[in-house]
Amino acid sequence: MQAAQVERILSGHNACCRYEHTSTIARRLQLSRSKVISPLNAAMMVFAALPPRSGKSPMQNSKRSSPKDKGRPGEAKGKSEKALIQSSKPKRSSTTSSGGVEPAALPAPAVASPRLPRPVASIRHLTSSPEADTQLKALDTVAIGPAASATEASAGLGELICGTAPVDYVAPGDLASKTSGEDFATGELGQDDDSDVEEDGFLVADGDVSEIGCQDPCQDDVQANTGDMATEEDAFPEIQFNLPNPTNVKVKTAEYLQSCVKVPDCPAPRFPEFAVIGRSNVGKSSLINMLTGRRDLALVSKQPGKTKCINHFLINGSWYFVDLPGYGYAKVGAQGRQQFDAFTREYFKMRPNLAMVFLLVDASIPPQKVDLEYANWLTDNEVPFTLVFTKADKRRKGVPSSARDSHVTSFKRSLLRDLAFLPPSILTSSAKGLGRGELLNFIAGLRVAFERSGRLAAIRQGML
Ligand SMILES: Nc1nc2c(ncn2[C@@H]2O[C@H](COP(=O)(O)OP(=O)(O)OP(=O)(O)O)[C@@H](O)[C@H]2O)c(=O)[nH]1
Numbered sequence: 001m002q003a004a005q006v007e008r009i010l011s012g013h014n015a016c017c018r019y020e021h022t023s024t025i026a027r028r029l030q031l032s033r034s035k036v037i038s039p040l041n042a043a044m045m046v047f048a049a050l051p052p053r054s055g056k057s058p059m060q061n062s063k064r065s066s067p068k069d070k071g072r073p074g075e076a077k078g079k080s081e082k083a084l085i086q087s088s089k090p091k092r093s094s095t096t097s098s099g100g101v102e103p104a105a106l107p108a109p110a111v112a113s114p115r116l117p118r119p120v121a122s123i124r125h126l127t128s129s130p131e132a133d134t135q136l137k138a139l140d141t142v143a144i145g146p147a148a149s150a151t152e153a154s155a156g157l158g159e160l161i162c163g164t165a166p167v168d169y170v171a172p173g174d175l176a177s178k179t180s181g182e183d184f185a186t187g188e189l190g191q192d193d194d195s196d197v198e199e200d201g202f203l204v205a206d207g208d209v210s211e212i213g214c215q216d217p218c219q220d221d222v223q224a225n226t227g228d229m230a231t232e233e234d235a236f237p238e239i240q241f242n243l244p245n246p247t248n249v250k251v252k253t254a255e256y257l258q259s260c261v262k263v264p265d266c267p268a269p270r271f272p273e274f275a276v277i278g279r280s281n282v283g284k285s286s287l288i289n290m291l292t293g294r295r296d297l298a299l300v301s302k303q304p305g306k307t308k309c310i311n312h313f314l315i316n317g318s319w320y321f322v323d324l325p326g327y328g329y330a331k332v333g334a335q336g337r338q339q340f341d342a343f344t345r346e347y348f349k350m351r352p353n354l355a356m357v358f359l360l361v362d363a364s365i366p367p368q369k370v371d372l373e374y375a376n377w378l379t380d381n382e383v384p385f386t387l388v389f390t391k392a393d394k395r396r397k398g399v400p401s402s403a404r405d406s407h408v409t410s411f412k413r414s415l416l417r418d419l420a421f422l423p424p425s426i427l428t429s430s431a432k433g434l435g436r437g438e439l440l441n442f443i444a445g446l447r448v449a450f451e452r453s454g455r456l457a458a459i460r461q462g463m464l
């Protein structure tokens, strides 16, 4: 497949998408930043692409699994999550000079990651100059007004990625009656075990956590504060996608498909795919249950480290939701952590139908170094991601509810030390159903944008 052919196919499917080399885009952003930070400039560059690789994607050789291969997550193809991980372990190990045994290197990915056009969701600063530093410092104090950030960004992105509404939007209010929280809460929600909460990247004991159940009256408080946060968010240079407007999208069917630990074993990449990642226990599996309206589609536990595989769920027979193992949980052990991390990162780099990654960040605790590092890694590897702040309902004893908003704000501020523009962000609570409509709308819009980008068509035709 020649680069020119791919380009033609893609632009044929979405004539309004622009494909540019990422560094060109970033350079331009840097330029525009030195004058006036103009989110419009950022918005005009939604789709960035490195020249498409020639050759076939490893996905084409992947074993296809049918939705009939059912079972529980971790029991796919008759294997437990543990067995799947064991079988993927490297066989060789070498003896160190000191006589100890060091773990063998993890198997390298079969081929380099396919460089496919993907939506830009975050932009890194390119240079580290005194001028850039001054601009960065100014970021903390210079507010970019709502008109400049939201409206301009929306205008640009709207033209670029979405023309009409997706077919499966439903009327506003369709799901409104279900947002009590109880419908979507898993059995264990609100009983989060916070015995291991990371502070500044390290695992520390934390007994000072107030448990808040679904009935807690702080829901009003959450909603009231959401408004406050929106005002503050507008002050950040945040990339916003202008997706079609309907407020809700129905999840009619949601089924568990399979679990695996190697990218080539994932289901055939025939649908747009959305994946959740974040620290262990941040609420990834709970979010999937909340969004799909199923109590136990994904396995939830107050014990961190529950999810150990790449778990695929098929939604409405037309898109995939993927639950992944969390990072940062010390008790998994160094080798286990390294393995989860290796296949998860490989998945992000190699999965061609990945439309968006949701990076989950716990809004009830201060910014964590590991989360900031992960956001940077996703940016560096051109993986489009959206920040999803979780556990918005949760409060610690003696800590005012406004602390949550300040955690969200300081996370964004910290990220802005590395990134010139923030990815989109959504505040959620799986216990309360908060953010459900917003996230489902966002996914629906992205699916349409993704289809129009021509990526799926190219994948389906075996060209990517
Ligand atoms: N209060 C509160 N607790 C939550 C929320 N979301 C998840 N939890 C709790 O957090 C704990 C961990 O949830 P999981 O969904 O299993 O987290 P995970 O990120 O999938 O964890 P791993 O699979 O171990 O990486 C459970 O006890 C959940 O009940 C939320 O919105 N509010």
Ligand SMILES: [Mg+2]
Binding pocket: 284, 285, 286, 299, 300, 306, 307, 323, 324
């Ligand atoms: Mg999980």
